[in-house]
Amino acid sequence: MTWDFSIEPDYAAKLDWARDFVRERIYPLEVLDLDHASFRKQAAPLQDEVKAHGLWAAHLGPELGGQGYGQLRLGLLHEILGRSELAPYVFGCQAPDSGNAELIAIAGTEDQRERWMKPLLDGRLLSAFSMTEQGTGSDPRQFTTRAELDGDEWVLNGRKWFVGNASRADFHIVMAVTEPDASPRERMSMLIVPAGTPGISTRELGLMNDPDHRNPVWSHCEVGYEDVRVPAENLLGGRGEAFVLAQKRLGPGRIHHCMRWIGVCRRAFDMLCERAVSVSVHGGPLAQKQTVQNWVADCAAAIESARLLTLHTAWKIDQVGAENARTEIAMIKYHGATVLHDVIDKAIQVHGSLGFSTDMPLEQMYRWARAARIYDGPDEVHRVTVARRLLAQYEPVDVPTEHIPTRRAAAEAAR
Ligand SMILES: Cc1cc2nc3c(=O)[nH]c(=O)nc-3n(C[C@H](O)[C@H](O)[C@H](O)COP(=O)(O)OP(=O)(O)OC[C@H]3O[C@@H](n4cnc5c(N)ncnc54)[C@H](O)[C@@H]3O)c2cc1C
Numbered sequence: 001m002t003w004d005f006s007i008e009p010d011y012a013a014k015l016d017w018a019r020d021f022v023r024e025r026i027y028p029l030e031v032l033d034l035d036h037a038s039f040r041k042q043a044a045p046l047q048d049e050v051k052a053h054g055l056w057a058a059h060l061g062p063e064l065g066g067q068g069y070g071q072l073r074l075g076l077l078h079e080i081l082g083r084s085e086l087a088p089y090v091f092g093c094q095a096p097d098s099g100n101a102e103l104i105a106i107a108g109t110e111d112q113r114e115r116w117m118k119p120l121l122d123g124r125l126l127s128a129f130s131m132t133e134q135g136t137g138s139d140p141r142q143f144t145t146r147a148e149l150d151g152d153e154w155v156l157n158g159r160k161w162f163v164g165n166a167s168r169a170d171f172h173i174v175m176a177v178t179e180p181d182a183s184p185r186e187r188m189s190m191l192i193v194p195a196g197t198p199g200i201s202t203r204e205l206g207l208m209n210d211p212d213h214r215n216p217v218w219s220h221c222e223v224g225y226e227d228v229r230v231p232a233e234n235l236l237g238g239r240g241e242a243f244v245l246a247q248k249r250l251g252p253g254r255i256h257h258c259m260r261w262i263g264v265c266r267r268a269f270d271m272l273c274e275r276a277v278s279v280s281v282h283g284g285p286l287a288q289k290q291t292v293q294n295w296v297a298d299c300a301a302a303i304e305s306a307r308l309l310t311l312h313t314a315w316k317i318d319q320v321g322a323e324n325a326r327t328e329i330a331m332i333k334y335h336g337a338t339v340l341h342d343v344i345d346k347a348i349q350v351h352g353s354l355g356f357s358t359d360m361p362l363e364q365m366y367r368w369a370r371a372a373r374i375y376d377g378p379d380e381v382h383r384v385t386v387a388r389r390l391l392a393q394y395e396p397v398d399v400p401t402e403h404i405p406t407r408r409a410a411a412e413a414a415r
Pocket of ligand 1: 031096129130131132133136137138160162163165228271371374376378380384
């Protein structure tokens, strides 16, 4: 096995193009106060350029219209896209559509791929992943949304919570209990529900980073499903398979967030350093104050450690699959979220009141970063996963293995 940190020249050139494109063509859109419709209009010609450069939907294999770069190369691209919250949409790999397309690719029938996945990949449709129920998001075994088969239709009833883009999506993938008597992990199935189906109601939620729900890319909604009827063939995967499919979807999805956070961290770090060398107080530049130097050094080390853990996890997924990289995926999720928060926090601090104001993007980045410790499973749950999996590798002993007198006695007996 070799460890190689170099990037193939062809791919490095693509990354250089993406870096310039994001900075020169996407950053300007951030400050135009675009709503969802006008952002999509502005993004359309940019999406064509991305397609022409072979970087569209880079998370998917070539058989699905993507590039088949694998997770490691994708990680290098995502850390560039993460610098702007608008960039993943322009590159056709934004959540939740990227994960939903992968899900239909894994579990969908030929008809479902044709009708839902292909237009999703082309950027012609938007989708929502409707899973969480309020207060039980960490424990899906408690979900109660119900779907019952009535003739050749599923009838869906229940409430979902915090569903990304539910008010803008063309279809929802809904997790619902279809097998109430089965074991907790086999009670739920997934259904594809077209957004216009009678009985669906959505309430847009105000978020810490978007209290007036004006974000050009995402909305988040509480969704009611009341006697919503969809054809039996809208079942995605087999009956009772929702739990397993959700794990398959969320595993790679989580690491894509972590990859993008590196880009957010770097943008905040650039602002931190620029400010440190630009402003003088108490007789000298901030860059010469030891506290600020400590922040620069600690943030750089934290970003690099999160980056390496992210890319190593991506490499492991490429080698042995997401299922065998569960510990690493869970670890980078909470570690990356903490680094993200801390780096933005220090960048704000070095800017003083300017950093707290909306004249800088840092306060918005800070508010959005807070969500990273909650979505796709809160930190606590991922820590439990890591600790449980690591502790499972150890056996209880009467005497510690490293107990020096015991080892000395054994070594002397063996002489
Ligand atoms: C920005 C954002 C976007 C989202 N997008 C979507 C989406 O598109 N679709 C969707 O279905 N959902 C979405 N969610 C919901 C998300 O998946 C849930 O918020 C998450 O899984 C946690 O569930 P919960 O909010 O119900 O928290 P709860 O389950 O109520 O947990 C609350 C708190 O309890 C603690 N806790 C829970 N379990 C443990 C444990 N085992 N040990 C110790 N402490 C614990 C944690 O501190 C946790 O934060 C989104 C959430 C956010 C914030």
